[in-house]
Amino acid sequence: MATSLLSxxxxxxxxxxxxxxxxxxxxxxxAHLVNAALLAGVNATQxxxxxxxxxxxxxxxxxGTARYALARHHAISPNAETPLAWQRRYVxxxxxxxxxxxxxxxxxxxxxxxxxxxxTGLVVAGMVAGVMPLLVSVPAALRTFxxxxxxxxxxxxxxxxxxxxxWAFGFTSLVFMxxxxxxxKHLHRMLEVSIRLGLEQxxxxxxxxxxxxxxxxxxxxxxxxxxxxxxERDFAEGLIDTAQAIVIVLDLEGRILRLNHFMEELxxxxxxxxxxxDWFAIFPPESEQDEARARFLEAVAGGRSTANTSEIIARDGxxxxxxxxxxxxxxxxxxxxGLLALGQDVTERERLAESQRLLSAAVEQSVASIVIxxxxxxxxxxxxxxxxxxxxxxxxxxxxxxxxxxxxxxPRKTFEDMWAALDRGLPWEGELVNRKKNGEEYWELARxxxxxxxxxxxxxxxxxxxxxxxxxxxxxxxxRLATTDPLTGVANRRRFLQEMDLELARxxxxxKPAAFLLLDLDHFKQVxxxxxxxxxxxxxxHLAELARLRLRRLDLFGRLGGEEFGILLPGTGQAGxxxxxxxxxxxxxxxxxxxxxxxxxxxxxxxxTTFDAGDAAPDAILARADAALYSAKEGGRNRVVENPAxxxxxxx
Numbered sequence: 001m002a003t004s005l006l007s008x009x010x011x012x013x014x015x016x017x018x019x020x021x022x023x024x025x026x027x028x029x030x031a032h033l034v035n036a037a038l039l040a041g042v043n044a045t046q047x048x049x050x051x052x053x054x055x056x057x058x059x060x061x062x063x064g065t066a067r068y069a070l071a072r073h074h075a076i077s078p079n080a081e082t083p084l085a086w087q088r089r090y091v092x093x094x095x096x097x098x099x100x101x102x103x104x105x106x107x108x109x110x111x112x113x114x115x116x117x118x119x120t121g122l123v124v125a126g127m128v129a130g131v132m133p134l135l136v137s138v139p140a141a142l143r144t145f146x147x148x149x150x151x152x153x154x155x156x157x158x159x160x161x162x163x164x165x166x167w168a169f170g171f172t173s174l175v176f177m178x179x180x181x182x183x184x185k186h187l188h189r190m191l192e193v194s195i196r197l198g199l200e201q202x203x204x205x206x207x208x209x210x211x212x213x214x215x216x217x218x219x220x221x222x223x224x225x226x227x228x229x230x231x232e233r234d235f236a237e238g239l240i241d242t243a244q245a246i247v248i249v250l251d252l253e254g255r256i257l258r259l260n261h262f263m264e265e266l267x268x269x270x271x272x273x274x275x276x277x278d279w280f281a282i283f284p285p286e287s288e289q290d291e292a293r294a295r296f297l298e299a300v301a302g303g304r305s306t307a308n309t310s311e312i313i314a315r316d317g318x319x320x321x322x323x324x325x326x327x328x329x330x331x332x333x334x335x336x337x338g339l340l341a342l343g344q345d346v347t348e349r350e351r352l353a354e355s356q357r358l359l360s361a362a363v364e365q366s367v368a369s370i371v372i373x374x375x376x377x378x379x380x381x382x383x384x385x386x387x388x389x390x391x392x393x394x395x396x397x398x399x400x401x402x403x404x405x406x407x408x409x410x411p412r413k414t415f416e417d418m419w420a421a422l423d424r425g426l427p428w429e430g431e432l433v434n435r436k437k438n439g440e441e442y443w444e445l446a447r448x449x450x451x452x453x454x455x456x457x458x459x460x461x462x463x464x465x466x467x468x469x470x471x472x473x474x475x476x477x478x479x480r481l482a483t484t485d486p487l488t489g490v491a492n493r494r495r496f497l498q499e500m501d502l503e504l505a506r507x508x509x510x511x512k513p514a515a516f517l518l519l520d521l522d523h524f525k526q527v528x529x530x531x532x533x534x535x536x537x538x539x540x541x542h543l544a545e546l547a548r549l550r551l552r553r554l555d556l557f558g559r560l561g562g563e564e565f566g567i568l569l570p571g572t573g574q575a576g577x578x579x580x581x582x583x584x585x586x587x588x589x590x591x592x593x594x595x596x597x598x599x600x601x602x603x604x605x606x607x608x609t610t611f612d613a614g615d616a617a618p619d620a621i622l623a624r625a626d627a628a629l630y631s632a633k634e635g636g637r638n639r640v641v642e643n644p645a646x647x648x649x650x651x652x
Contacts, residue, residue: 026071029064032097036060036104039123043108046119052111056104063100067093091144098148109156146177246322246343249329254279254296257338266345268315283312285319296339299326303336309346321347369444369465372451375458377401389444389467391437402463405434407441418448425450425458431468443472485559487537488544496558496566500618503570507611514611515577517567517584518625519543522603522637524563535595539602542593550584566625574610574644581606581640589638603638605629610644 040053070093108120151174158167158174240247241261249258256274264271267283274282284292292310299306305327311319322343329338363370369386373379382397390405397404410433421428427449435441444465451460483495491499500516507514521527521543528536543565547557556568567584569577585604592599607629615621628643635641 029067029071032064033061035123036064036101039104039108039120042119043111048108048111052107056100056107059100060097060104063093063097067097095144095148098144102148102152105152106156109159151177246341246345248279248341248343250279250296250339250341252300252336252338254293266314266320267312285311285313296326300328300336300339303328319347320345321350369463369467371397371402371463371465373402373461373463375460377461380460386465389436389442389465390434405432405436407433407435409433409441422448422450422458422461425452425456431472432465442467442469444468488541488559490544490547490565491556491558493558493560496556496560496568497618499556499558500568500621503568504611504615504618504621506570508613511613512571513573515569515572515574516609516611516621516625517569517577517581518560518607518622518629519565519567520605520629520633521563522605522633527600527602531595531597531600535593535597535600538595539593539600542591543588543602543604546587546591547584550580550587574608574642577608577610578640578642581608585638585640605632605637606640607632608640608642 036057040057044050044053067090070089105120158171240258243260244262246263246266247258247260248256248263251257255276256279257276259271259274261271269282280289280293280296288310295306295308305325307323307325309321309323311321314320323346325342327340327342328336329340331337363383366383366385369389370381370383371379371386372381379397379400379402382392382394386397387393392400392404414430414432418428418430427447429445429447432444432446433441434444445468446463446465448461448463450458451462453459483492484490485492503514506512521539524536524539527539540559540563544557544559547565547567551557551567554570558566558568560566567580569580572580585606588602588604592601607625607627609621609624609628611621624643628641631643632639632641
């Protein structure tokens with residue numbers, strides 16, 4: 001500590017000496033310039049070459065300005081270097097300036113007359129005397145100036161001396177220089193001692209003040225500590241009574257020494273009723289009393305903290321499940337004097353945990369697929385039903401997007417409607433066509449609901465999905481049976497009339513042409529009577545197959561009853577319909593049915609009509625076509641007869 005203090009004092013002393021040295025820089029700079037100008041001017045009038053005098057003054061000005069610039073740098077950044085480093089730089093700058101003065105003294109003493117020598121000696125001696133109080137803070141700088149400026153001047157005067165006065169002046173200058181150096185040494189010591197004494201007195205006063213303040217703080221801290229201990233004790237007492245947990249202190253016999261307010265409310269007993277009462281005779285169930293006392297004695301004897309979960313019985317008889325954390329209490333000597341028991345009512349927690357276990361089992365064992373995603377639709381959980389339905393395991397699904405199931409066959413609008421509902425926080429239900437891991441496509445009925453937190457913010461999405469592939473297949477089959485002729489596989493009368501009704505509506509709205517052909521197999525009864533009904537059925541299938549090969553995908557071929565068929569031709573006018581009808585009639589006539597009895601030639605009669613915006617229903621179109629078909633039959637069969645739109649059907 002003492003070494004550190006001395007080091008600090010020494011550093012501060014050097015810093016102050018350095019500051020004092022640089023503080024005089026502006027004055028010394030001006031003094032050097034003025035005195036050098038005076039000396040150069042006088043010598044220029046006493047025989048020294050003017051250019052030489054001017055050059056020397058410029059040298060003094062450069063050296064003085066450089067030292068002044070160093071002082072300015074120190075003023076701006078005093079901490080850029082240590083005080084001793086600043087002093088060394090100042091001494092070097094002073095050496096350059098001193099050498100310049102010494103050069104001038106030699107120059108003017110040797111080139112000037114007697115008066116010039118005397119004047120030069122006086123000026124230089126005056127400069128030496130003047131810088132002594134300015135450079136005394138750094139003796140090295142003063143010694144440098146005397147050695148490089150004063151001594152060359154005195155030596156030059158002695159060399160050029162011719163009279164006793166000149167000799168006396170030279171020797172006197174030397175003595176004066178020595179006196180200056182000796183006096184500066186003592187002045188520097190006095191200045192340094194003065195600064196040190198001032199610093200040490202300041203440090204001592206500061207130390208005394210700090211000691212006084214420390215004593216005052218120690219006294220205040222003691223009072224604060226006592227107050228804090230009192231508050232802490234009161235706080236601990238209050239904390240025990242306000243804690244939402246059971247706090248009980250038992251002695252070594254298991255008697256109740258202390259319990260908190262929470263335990264009173266939970267158990268229904270008053271504190272006064274339980275003071276010094278046997279805990280194990282009151283609270284544990286009768287069948288568990290011995291076990292509870294054994295745990296207590298083991299904890300006290302072992303001297304270590306223990307934990308367990310057990311039931312206690314409240315005053316009204318209901319059971320409370322408590323999670324206990326017991327810790328032995330010790331006196332100042334470390335001897336165990338009792339037990340601190342901290343308990344938490346976990347009855348509700350365990351009930352919720354059991355409910356959670358039941359829910360988890362139900363989710364895992366559910367036949368439905370259950371998927372939970374975050375709000376970015378990344379899968380967070382899938383159950384076993386999902387794995388059974390899709391083939392993807394839980395590990396394969398986590399972090400994936402449900403798009404892994406996308407088949408590309410679900411309409412885009414279905415997904416748009418789904419997200420529109422979910423983004424509004426509403427549940428959505430719909431049917432999806434998905435693809436399993438093995439590539440097999442299947443139908444799902446999905447019910448997706450947002451999962452929200454306490455603030456109502458959606459955090460997850462829950463999807464419960466059911467594989468309805470079999471149901472959809474049954475629906476498709478029922479739809480097929482309801483709309484398809486079972487013998488030929490073409491549209492039945494019901495579906496055909498529905499499509500005619502839709503096409504009539506499109507015709508009225510968009511004014512696009514459409515035509516209808518009504519066909520009837522000629523002499524079909526003879527085929528049945530001659531070859532049997534099986535051959536008749538084969539003839540009907542043969543006609544349906546010819547239509548399938550001839551018609552476009554947008555055309556519709558249907559069986560309207562018996563051997564009567566219809567062809568719906570959307571986007572086809574009268575001329576196109578007539579051409580198709582004639583081609584189809586010819587194809588039927590030239591493509592016999594291949595039966596077990598040999599080829600059987602069939603012909604067909606066709607009635608043709610076109611749609612009209614004035615038609616109120618498909619019945620009007622059927623009536624016109626039926627009239628045309630009747631005319632074809634009457635005209636000899638195996639022919640096409642048209643009944644144009646707008647013409648009322650005339651039946652014989």
